[in-house]
Amino acid sequence: MSFLNKEICDGDNPDLTEERRTATFDTDRMAQVIYGSEKFAARRRQITKSISRIPALQDTKPLAFMTREEKITEACRELDVLSDHWEQLIYVNDEEEALHLHREVIGMEGHPFALHETMFIPTLVSQASDEQQEKWLGRARKREIIGCYAQTELGHGSNLRKLETTATYSPSTQEFILHTPTITALKWWPGALGKSSNYAIVMADLVIKNKSYGPHPFIVQLRDEKTHQPLPGITVGDIGPKMAFNGADNGFLGFDHFRIPRGNLLMRHNRVEPDGSYLKPPHAKIGYSSMVKVRSRMAMDQGLFMAQALVIAVRYSAVRRQGFLEDKSQEVKVLDYQTQQHRLFPSIARVYAFIFCGLETIQLYEKLILDVNKNGDTSGMADLHSLTSGLKSVVTHFTGQGIEQARMACGGHGYSMASYISEIYGVAVAGCTYEGENMVMLLQCARALVKAVELVEEGHPEKLSPMMAYLTKPSVTVDLTVGPEAYVKIFQLIAKKQAFKATEQLHKFMVAGDSRDVAWNKSAVELTKASRLHTRLYILKTFIRRVESITDISVKAALTDLLNLHLNYELLDVASYALADGIMSSTQMDFIKNQLYSSLEKIRPNAVSLMDSFQFSDLQLRSVLGRRDGHVYQNLFEWAKSSPLNQSEVLPSVTQYLKPMMEKSKL
Numbered sequence: 110m111s112f113l114n115k116e117i118c119d120g121d122n123p124d125l126t127e128e129r130r131t132a133t134f135d136t137d138r139m140a141q142v143i144y145g146s147e148k149f150a151a152r153r154r155q156i157t158k159s160i161s162r163i164p165a166l167q168d169t170k171p172l173a174f175m176t177r178e179e180k181i182t183e184a185c186r187e188l189d190v191l192s193d194h195w196e197q198l199i200y201v202n203d204e205e206e207a208l209h210l211h212r213e214v215i216g217m218e219g220h221p222f223a224l225h226e227t228m229f230i231p232t233l234v235s236q237a238s239d240e241q242q243e244k245w246l247g248r249a250r251k252r253e254i255i256g257c258y259a260q261t262e263l264g265h266g267s268n269l270r271k272l273e274t275t276a277t278y279s280p281s282t283q284e285f286i287l288h289t290p291t292i293t294a295l296k297w298w299p300g301a302l303g304k305s306s307n308y309a310i311v312m313a314d315l316v317i318k319n320k321s322y323g324p325h326p327f328i329v330q331l332r333d334e335k336t337h338q339p340l341p342g343i344t345v346g347d348i349g350p351k352m353a354f355n356g357a358d359n360g361f362l363g364f365d366h367f368r369i370p371r372g373n374l375l376m377r378h379n380r381v382e383p384d385g386s387y388l389k390p391p392h393a394k395i396g397y398s399s400m401v402k403v404r405s406r407m408a409m410d411q412g413l414f415m416a417q418a419l420v421i422a423v424r425y426s427a428v429r430r431q432g433f434l435e436d437k438s439q440e441v442k443v444l445d446y447q448t449q450q451h452r453l454f455p456s457i458a459r460v461y462a463f464i465f466c467g468l469e470t471i472q473l474y475e476k477l478i479l480d481v482n483k484n485g486d487t488s489g490m491a492d493l494h495s496l497t498s499g500l501k502s503v504v505t506h507f508t509g510q511g512i513e514q515a516r517m518a519c520g521g522h523g524y525s526m527a528s529y530i531s532e533i534y535g536v537a538v539a540g541c542t543y544e545g546e547n548m549v550m551l552l553q554c555a556r557a558l559v560k561a562v563e564l565v566e567e568g569h570p571e572k573l574s575p576m577m578a579y580l581t582k583p584s585v586t587v588d589l590t591v592g593p594e595a596y597v598k599i600f601q602l603i604a605k606k607q608a609f610k611a612t613e614q615l616h617k618f619m620v621a622g623d624s625r626d627v628a629w630n631k632s633a634v635e636l637t638k639a640s641r642l643h644t645r646l647y648i649l650k651t652f653i654r655r656v657e658s659i660t661d662i663s664v665k666a667a668l669t670d671l672l673n674l675h676l677n678y679e680l681l682d683v684a685s686y687a688l689a690d691g692i693m694s695s696t697q698m699d700f701i702k703n704q705l706y707s708s709l710e711k712i713r714p715n716a717v718s719l720m721d722s723f724q725f726s727d728l729q730l731r732s733v734l735g736r737r738d739g740h741v742y743q744n745l746f747e748w749a750k751s752s753p754l755n756q757s758e759v760l761p762s763v764t765q766y767l768k769p770m771m772e773k774s775k776l
């Protein structure tokens with residue numbers, strides 16, 4: 110068929126080439142801003158190039174046509190190839206490079222080492238004593254053992270204090286006896302637990318002499334290192350297919366009076382002595398640090414998920430032609446429609462905002478762990494916990510929305526698995542649940558907000574952390590034409606008002622006789638609203654800080670357009686609060702709308718390059734629709750032909766059922 114002639118696929122689609130020509134900045138320079146440094150952006154490109162030279166790391170069969178077993182096997186094959194080339198591809202033990210390598214080669218659907226790297230090793234780093242690290246950390250880093258993080262149970266996830274798995278200390282044998290007393294106590298959900306891991310960090314209620322000390326982390330061997338068979342006393346398996354993440358074997362785990370040595374309780378911050386005496390940690394929640402680590406990474410990770418969906422949608426929108434504007438001789442690129450821009454560009458701005466935030470929170474976590482491990486200083490824990498609790502909830506919610514809009518922006522082809530957007534969506538929205546269900550975490554953030562409001566009301570504003578300082582700002586009239594700082598001021602007033610209103614409501618119920626818990630529940634919706642506003646304010650301020658710090662003039666100009674869009678879009682999105690409280694007038698609302706529409710026009714010529722700047726390879730994108738070459742239709746046709754259904758002309762379902770049925774109908 111002539112229209113599939115290879116020659117017309119040589120070179121990129123001219124529509125995309127035109128887009129790339131009109132960009133006002135250099136995408137390599139933008140990548141430096143996205144990835145935090147010139148060095149890392151360059152390393153990413155170098156790693157991508159090295160991967161492309163290893164034939165065994167190129168895609169085999171499209172993921173959409175694979176069964177779960179095939180996906181898991183393929184991920185393991187890729188891990189095996191990677192381990193043969195590890196030292197030649199990346200600097201060993203460089204977490205960011207390893208993450209990039211995994212993201213690109215194995216993708217996002219999960220693999221046996223995902224939890225090993227993201228939670229098992231970090232828990233050993235933050236919770237194991239030096240002696241324990243000597244024993245296990247090296248082996249884990251060399252991948253002699255595979256570990257996961259087993260905390261959630263069939264009956265309990267959000268409320269850690271009610272975990273049922275027990276670890277009862279036996280002073281006579283100096284062992285802990287792990288036990289699953291009921292079906293609801295089965296560990297349920299941990300990634301890579303079902304079939305791959307032979308070790309786990311198990312969170313269990315520490316019991317000494319009939320006294321419960323709450324959840325503590327234990328390192329537990331689950332399977333024989335030679336045969337990989339579960340050890341006696343252990344029941345373990347896969348929990349079955351999920352909405353996405355089907356390359357991962359999320360698992361269940363039960364213990365039948367399973368004994369582990371005393372030294373398997375991770376004892377960096379707390380200890381159980383041979384006689385059973387307990388030395389408590391410097392902070393009650395220090396055992397939760399691995400969750401805080403993952404939460405601190407989520408703004409970045411979710412930003413990258415949304416970026417992948419937007420690369421696909423923006424490239425496709427520059428290639429897809431539909432309908433007419435002025436020129437009736439040629440259909441228009443759908444990216445030229447204002448509605449399409451309004452659907453996609455605010456999400457592009459959020460991607461950048463989330464990533465800038467993520468760069469900051471990752472550093473905050475690293476600093477916290479240094480402070481705790483080197484100086485025993487836990488003073489930063491509360492702030493980081495409230496910040497990351499709010500952040501993980503807000504970014505996962507908006508990322509889900511942004512990805513779904515990206516899918517719809519691709520019309521019918523967005524609904525095909527060829528776009529890969531449905532998979533990205535499924536993986537990203539898992540983040541609304543894992544590492545703490547979003548509502549639960551917004552309420553954790555609200556605890557800190559209410560405490561801060563109470564401090565202000567009690568006349569102790571000097572005790573507020575810098576993040577809460579806006580709660581003392583007086584109401585002022587703001588001139589929005591002044592620039593970003595004016596937007597921040599209005600946002601601060603809106604967030605402050607909501608924090609005070611929610612706290613007032615809580616206090617009102619308490620004064621009327623409700624207990625704090627009941628009053629809290631009756632005020633919970635208002636409290637979560639306060640948390641969201643507080644978090645969005647933080648994101649907004651990080652975005653401004655980051656753009657101000659950029660030195661490359663053209664990159665800064667492009668990001669200033671994006672920042673302006675973000676400021677206007679965010680303020681418009683929360684305008685109902687501002688109008689209700691008389692913080693903004695309807696004239697100011699009209700100003701914001703006009704600014705927003707003009708931002709869309711300014712961003713339009715840079716849209717493709719703003720997304721190209723993420724420098725995702727086609728291997729990483731795994732999208733037929735979003736490939737860099739933009740030859741959407743040829744690529745889609747090739748992909749469809751590779752469907753297993755098209756490997757024979759007549760399917761057994763036809764010979765077995767349809768054909769006889771039609772024959773019968775003829776009689």
Ligand SMILES: CCCCCCCC/C=C\CCCCCCCCCCCC(=O)SCCNC(=O)CCNC(=O)[C@H](O)C(C)(C)COP(=O)(O)OP(=O)(O)OC[C@H]1O[C@@H](n2cnc3c(N)ncnc32)[C@H](O)[C@@H]1OP(=O)(O)O
Binds near residue numbers: 222268
């Ligand atoms: C070389 C390196 C290579 C790297 C390669 C990496 C390869 C990866 C490649 C690809 C990636 C693929 C993708 C994989 C990613 C998938 C990851 C999925 C991971 C999912 C894992 C999980 O989900 S684990 C389970 C998570 N579970 C939860 O989050 C449970 C949520 N619940 C809680 O956290 C707690 O129950 C609670 C915080 C909600 C309440 O706790 P608790 O009841 O104990 O406390 P209170 O509510 O009473 O509060 C008392 C007091 O404590 C404060 N507090 C609570 N938590 C903390 C904390 N963590 N830090 C500090 N303070 C805390 C709380 O605020 C209260 O304070 P007050 O002052 O009293 O208000």
Ligand SMILES: Cc1cc2nc3c(=O)[nH]c(=O)nc-3n(C[C@H](O)[C@H](O)[C@H](O)COP(=O)(O)OP(=O)(O)OC[C@H]3O[C@@H](n4cnc5c(N)ncnc54)[C@H](O)[C@@H]3O)c2cc1C
Binds near residue numbers: 542
């Ligand atoms: C893809 C994926 C991977 C995971 N990986 C792991 C892993 O590796 N290791 C691991 O241990 N776990 C893992 N989990 C489990 C995950 O951490 C839990 O599912 C999560 O913490 C939520 O807990 P839950 O399922 O008990 O939800 P529930 O708490 O039962 O939530 C149900 C509803 O109740 C509401 N709710 C609950 N408590 C409150 C409250 N106090 N106030 C108001 N509303 C409330 C929630 O908002 C939600 O609407 C994973 C989950 C998923 C989806």
